[in-house]
């Protein structure tokens with residue numbers, strides 16, 4: 361089995377990836393990059409890397425001794441850094457979302473095609489334990505054809521939009537909520553094995569922060585409606601300022617023979633499942649969904665899975681990426697799927713900021 365050398369850029373979120381890649385028996389973390397020297401030095405020491413493995417300059421880092429570059433910088437850098445890494449002959453795993461514009465997404469797709477290298481967007485929520493469990497239910501056809509799905513990702517992160525002490529804005533202030541749609545669309549489209557072909561959007565305005573109208577990250581709530589290739593309808597609601605605690609990601613899928621949903625009270629929740637012909641009726645003789653545990657942690661995962669964040673999801677995500685590279689097949693969230701999870705949010709926002717009408721969503725095939 362091959363051992364992979366991995367370089368990681370963007371060391372706040374990337375810190376977790378140093379742990380999870382580093383704990384993998386087939387990986388050596390050989391290079392780190394961050395424009396913040398203190399962060400870089402701190403992480404180099406924490407993971408016992410020599411100074412020669414630490415880079416503040418991406419151009420030099422991208423030519424370091426690495427087979428794979430993991431990109432965990434703010435999203436505005438993803439496209440350029442992805443393309444440079446691929447052009448330097450590296451496989452890429454990139455945090456989500458893939459890019460901020462359709463043009464950048466197209467360039468990433470073209471560069472993956474030209475280089476033939478592996479690219480996977482790190483949409484970790486697809487690997488939540490309960491999402492993996494639901495996949496079995498859906499794949500066995502137990503829900504029947506899915507015609508409607510919803511997701512809500514409501515996470516108040518005002519401290520990541522603006523510095524409360526200085527009033528300076530952080531990078532997320534420029535990110536309209538619905539651009540960050542992959543945590544919602546990733547699991548849903550994976551479960552539905554479907555793609556989005558049209559999008560419309562709407563937003564609730566700036567009620568909570570009426571003085572922040574130039575900073576789209578402060579939109580109270582942004583909603584996207586999506587039509588899929590198979591004829592289903594999807595609704596996504598997104599906010600990064602709504603005072604809703606605990607923060608949550610919620611999914612529900614409706615098929616002709618049943619439905620499934622998780623709870624809205626945090627990460628590990630109780631949800632509901634109802635399956636025609638399988639779920640026993642309630643005590644009153646009426647159909648009654650059964651309560652199901654929806655945990656992000658796989659209790660049977662190996663010990664090294666605990667090094668990753670978001671339950672055991674990041675361990676499985678990285679394992680599948682490495683397996684794909686090793687077997688020379690496309691990663692599960694390959695460049696086509698990455699754009700399926702990214703582009704609809706860009707188009708929904710375009711609609712939300714103008715007429716709210718439906719627009720076609722370009723599909724990038726490879």
Ligand SMILES: NC(=O)c1ccc[n+]([C@@H]2O[C@H](COP(=O)([O-])OP(=O)(O)OC[C@H]3O[C@@H](n4cnc5c(N)ncnc54)[C@H](O)[C@@H]3O)[C@@H](O)[C@H]2O)c1
Nearest residue numbers: 370371372373393394395396399432433434435437455456
């Ligand atoms: N999948 C998830 O659950 C999840 C969670 C949090 C963040 N993220 C993603 O991770 C990425 C980073 O988010 P964050 O919260 O760590 O951001 P952050 O702003 O807290 O940290 C970014 C880090 O990157 C460094 N950096 C900034 N620009 C750089 C550049 N051009 N080159 C090299 N280093 C640079 C900064 O110094 C900082 O250390 C984003 O894409 C975000 O969407 C994903």
